[in-house]
Amino acid sequence: MPPPRDTSVKSTVIPFDPAAPNARLRRLVHHDVLERWRAADRSAHAPRIVAVPGGDGDDWAAAALVTARPHTAYLKIVDAVGDVPTAVEAVVSHARDRGLAQVKWEGWTVNPEVAALGFVPLSVPLAQDAESSGPGAGHVRWLHDGEVTEPPYYGQTTHFTCGAVTALVAQAHAGELARESFDRRAELTLWRDATNFPACEPVGLGVAVRRAWPSSPVTVLLDTERPVLLDQYPQDEQEWRAVLQRASREEAGRIGVPIDSHPLSMTTVRSALGRREHVLLLVSLADMQGFDVPHWVLCHGAVPGALVIEDPWTHTAAGDTWVDAHLLPVPDLSLDAMSTISPDRIRGAVIIGRTEA
Template sequence: MPSPQGAPAKSAVVPFEPDASPSPLGSLDIPERWRTVDRSAHAPHIVAVPGEDGTGPVAAALVTARPHTAYLKIVDAVGDVPAAVEAVVAHARDRGLVQVKWEGWTASPEAAAAAGFVPLRPPLSPVEDGAGPDTGYVRWLCDGPGDEPPYYGQTTHFSCGAVTALVAQVHGGTLPREALDREAELTLWRDATNFPACEPVGLGVAVRRAWPSSPVTVHLDTDRPVMLDHYTEKEQEWRALLQRTSRTEAGRTGVPVDPGHLSLAAIRSAIGRREHVLLLVSLAGMQGFDVPHWVLCHGTVPGAVVIEDPWAQAAAGDTWVDAHLLPVPDPSLDAMSVLSADRFRGAVAIGRARQREVSVDEPAGE
């Protein structure tokens, strides 16, 4: 039963061990999906609400989260669901976190609303069977970041840069939601790629070509070619040539390349001006492997920057619900966005589109 007068339900927090015997969940039935993926990389644990008679828990939730983030995710709640969810929210507050999410495998809109959650917009890209729920919910434990951008999961292993740019332009009102699809993703990637990834200058130039009215600034605090360390010398040579060509094109098209180190304070300031920051990060902290990856910084909350990550690791139980509206503490984002041995930071800032003047002979909206 939920605690009287709105007091948080007393709970016990224990690691989730799928084969534990005896089970800390007692007689509660748990969904099979709790055991079908290896969630160990995301600190799975049980938040259980004990019964008043001491015979075992009356409610429990499986909770996970990406490392170095500021949220918790309820995979499922069983038993007295309102009590379980209430206990998870209290657990998140105790840890100083800013957000709780709830995957919509079994959660109904009515149950989520009663617990103070609001629905997340469904992804614009299809969710593969078993790779995530069709619905999800969020509850902010502080003032939220404002307008929710659409979520779009990249459909290739290499098009994250193009996706973050497209989502930024939809969120900023430059591109209609219905234009964000796989054709748009691959078209922009093809213009920006350094084969197969998108490096900062090439991505900034491609954004300027696609949307000439959008102010674009590339931030890159090194003058050497980037994201090439894992290639052989021969493979590096021609990709480096393409990056030098991108710098020439940036100069020709008026895309500034700022060689200074972009600070987290500057990222926050840009977001405060309603700009979007495409930020290059390593996935080592959040996912356990050191791969460069683009995310979109679009909102701020106390102590954290809110990002869109176009990729989720389904094999670890990580879904679009994790990747969407993802709060990352400032120190964590600062650490994960310093890449390679020479510790460079790469970003592309996209400002609000300038309104083009329309002549009296030109139909508006054309």
């Protein structure tokens, strides 16, 4: 349960301009911290300064740099400076005013005040791509009643293993995969069984999950019978990948993986989560990251107004880190829009049920 509701803190919220920081901000922020803020192009994540005026009204007593992926339901504190508790209270108050589900805090500097301010530590990643960078610690504070259990975070170590990683995270969260067995070998082994070279399409991924965990019920949701995720390839390369997708459909029938062709809805996703199932969801990254490419995420929790996902990929150049991608709340309507894949306009998912006795 979250701590009692914060007292509203009077604050000012302004855009962060890395080229010309506010004079009051420069007087408050240490040079090293400001350089970290400037090291990435955070413009796609709406960087803002939440500032609390000082007693004299001329300077700021506290400030925080906050960012967030577009079309999501959280704020991330990159750093809080000055009177840190007051800065954090101002951010939480601002997040509540916006109706958000969560505030996160990157742990660039570990602060003993974190726990007292209602934040709990996030489990550090099991793995990340070598190109990824991020803090060694992170914290989260939910702004609603209830609990979302935390799966392990694993950052995909290649550009193409997102489908395999989401399945492995789901099974680790369900207790079907020991965390010590969740490594790069497991990632690449499952991808090899699921891939349509190099991507994982829904039927092939569902079949691979069922083969890896025969006692886990698996349902594929895909609203077309045509081969999918092939438009970017030349015709001759589409043809052999289509052959593999047809083979996956035949294998699904043989091993008992149903393929549901009804259009996917967020109501379906919430119903599955209510049954403590996991939903591997195919989305486009256009809204969250600006890249209209297909990508797999894991839906594993629900809060008022948002679904909670694990995203195994981060955009380091935009200041995006594992703290953003882990326990990420996305409004239902936003996730619904993301789950329509262009240009085919398909929707696809794999639901992994609870293990059969």
